[in-house]
Amino acid sequence: MVHHLLFFVFAALAVGGALNLLVQKHPISSALSLILVMGSLALLYLLLGAEFVAAIQIIVYAGAIMVLFVFVIMLLNAGEEEHTKGSRFVMVFGIPAVAVLVGMIVYVLANRSQMNTGIELGAFVGSTSGVANLLFKEFLLPFEVTSVLILIAIMGAVVLARREP
Amino acid sequence: MDSLINLAFFLLKILIITHVLLGAVAYTVWLERKVIGHMQNRWGPTRVGWFGLLQPIADGIKFILKEDLLPPGVNKFFFLLAPLLAVALGLTSLALIPFGETVTIFGRVIPMQISGILASNGTVYDPGVGLLIILGITSIGVYGIALSGWSSNSKYSLLGSLRATAQMISYELALGLSLVGVIIMSGTLSLREIVNSQAGPFWHWNFFLGGQFVAFFIYLTSAFAETNRIPFDLPEAETELVAGYHTEYSAMKFAMFFMAEYANMFTAASVATLLFLGGWHSPFEGLGIPALPLPAIVASFVPVFWFAFKLFLFIFLYIWIRGTLPRFRYDQLMAFGWKFLLPLAIANIVVTSAIVALRAHS
Numbered sequence: 001m002v003h004h005l006l007f008f009v010f011a012a013l014a015v016g017g018a019l020n021l022l023v024q025k026h027p028i029s030s031a032l033s034l035i036l037v038m039g040s041l042a043l044l045y046l047l048l049g050a051e052f053v054a055a056i057q058i059i060v061y062a063g064a065i066m067v068l069f070v071f072v073i074m075l076l077n078a079g080e081e082e083h084t085k086g087s088r089f090v091m092v093f094g095i096p097a098v099a100v101l102v103g104m105i106v107y108v109l110a111n112r113s114q115m116n117t118g119i120e121l122g123a124f125v126g127s128t129s130g131v132a133n134l135l136f137k138e139f140l141l142p143f144e145v146t147s148v149l150i151l152i153a154i155m156g157a158v159v160l161a162r163r164e165p
Numbered sequence: 166m167d168s169l170i171n172l173a174f175f176l177l178k179i180l181i182i183t184h185v186l187l188g189a190v191a192y193t194v195w196l197e198r199k200v201i202g203h204m205q206n207r208w209g210p211t212r213v214g215w216f217g218l219l220q221p222i223a224d225g226i227k228f229i230l231k232e233d234l235l236p237p238g239v240n241k242f243f244f245l246l247a248p249l250l251a252v253a254l255g256l257t258s259l260a261l262i263p264f265g266e267t268v269t270i271f272g273r274v275i276p277m278q279i280s281g282i283l284a285s286n287g288t289v290y291d292p293g294v295g296l297l298i299i300l301g302i303t304s305i306g307v308y309g310i311a312l313s314g315w316s317s318n319s320k321y322s323l324l325g326s327l328r329a330t331a332q333m334i335s336y337e338l339a340l341g342l343s344l345v346g347v348i349i350m351s352g353t354l355s356l357r358e359i360v361n362s363q364a365g366p367f368w369h370w371n372f373f374l375g376g377q378f379v380a381f382f383i384y385l386t387s388a389f390a391e392t393n394r395i396p397f398d399l400p401e402a403e404t405e406l407v408a409g410y411h412t413e414y415s416a417m418k419f420a421m422f423f424m425a426e427y428a429n430m431f432t433a434a435s436v437a438t439l440l441f442l443g444g445w446h447s448p449f450e451g452l453g454i455p456a457l458p459l460p461a462i463v464a465s466f467v468p469v470f471w472f473a474f475k476l477f478l479f480i481f482l483y484i485w486i487r488g489t490l491p492r493f494r495y496d497q498l499m500a501f502g503w504k505f506l507l508p509l510a511i512a513n514i515v516v517t518s519a520i521v522a523l524r525a526h527s
Contacts, residue, residue, distance in 0.1 A: 028243070028315065035308070052354075055297035059341075063304025064334070070308065071330045074315045074323065128294060128354055 007047055014040035025080045027073045031066060038062045052128040170273075179260075179279055186259055190427040191221035197484045204488035231416040236317070239413065243316035248414065248421035251309025255428030258302040261295045262435045263357050265445045265469040270462075277445075277469060281357065295356040296348070299436060300341055303391060307333045309425060310393075310400065310410050317413040325409025328495070329400035332390055335502040336397075340387035342510035346380040346517040347371050347440045360444030367448035372441040376520065379513050381441045383506050385482075388433035390502065392426060394483055396490040399498060434479035438472060445472040 017036035024030045038061045045054040135143050195210065195217065202209025210217030235241070265277030267289060276282070276289040284290055292298060307330055314326020348354060350371055351362040363370045371377040390397040401409030411422045438444055445468035456464070493501070 051294045055294045058301035067307050
């Protein structure tokens, strides 16, 4: 009961934040709406029992990546967005495309209702050790490869930043 | 019915803890002024009440009665949101901190932690990733400062908040990594279990036998930087930036930033106490010293006393260092964080995990 109530509150917050992200003109407002979306998603993970993923979602996305976004926006002192021809194009074709996508998802979910009856909010616990076992036993190779990928990205950033004129 | 009583106790607990914290914040300011005063051969506040003890209350009344200015040119929504965010996040992390085992009042066993839940078998459960949630909340705490500087539309505020943001991102890494050693030693992320893994006389604490004293000093330094205290108070360097990110704030909104800073100090000190100094465990536990003949209700508060005592030592250290050290220069600050603390923290993780791995094999 409480689980469902919380689910609807935070699902509504996530969707509302995402819509606000699109509607807002100022980059800072959009960035903060994105933080709201990420915080709500973290709470949805928590409701599903994935406490570790929820905490990491907050630390990494809301606490690190978005801080850098906000920092850059502040540093560049970015002003309000202006409407261009491109944005009208997006309005005309984007909204019907989104409507089609949403309709498709609803159609698929409605016709496969037996698929998602087994999952109950708050019924299972995704512990830290569970995540660690998956990462460092079953998916060790993809995990390490990803870390190399991130290392390459860092090196790329250093090379770009230090390029002599 | 029973769940309603539980809810009432729960709300009462939140109310009491929040107010104790805010009272402690007010009197920490008094203590700071007094101690710094004596260190600098002055008296500190003496006029209001005995030893100036009513000074925090007078300050509070002053903050409430002062005119609440809203400077022209500010972004109103974010200007108002920023102090709220700072103070709310500062108080939220307190919900996760355990400051004692349990107390029994009116036949009810109450866990000394807002987020602690009593299971039917009598053990207390707290969030399995409590430490990570505290880290998450502190990392979001940057937004209060970042937004305040940006929305003030003033160059001093913006510079202050840019500095604060850069500083907090940089030192968060060293802070997080310094805790990994403790997590490896304890094998859990739950604060309550970390504390209980250090039970016993004082050399069982992570600081001593846990071998985490290097991590402790990294944590302490980063925590000073995270809470913008001297010698890392560049975001509000008075001599350069007027008052930094809260230059444009007045009256209670300014006081809210103040409360947030001190609440963050308390959180950082609590985490240090829990992780490195055995939390609420007495240093003489298990030494065979007979317990004092205290009434049962007082005896159940003894762990809380030990926790508060260790917390007080940290708060005093904050003040002491403020009276001792000058401010870092900005490049020194960044070089110290990235080139010294971060590699040291990584080295600590390597050594600790090597020790734990070797111990597991032998």
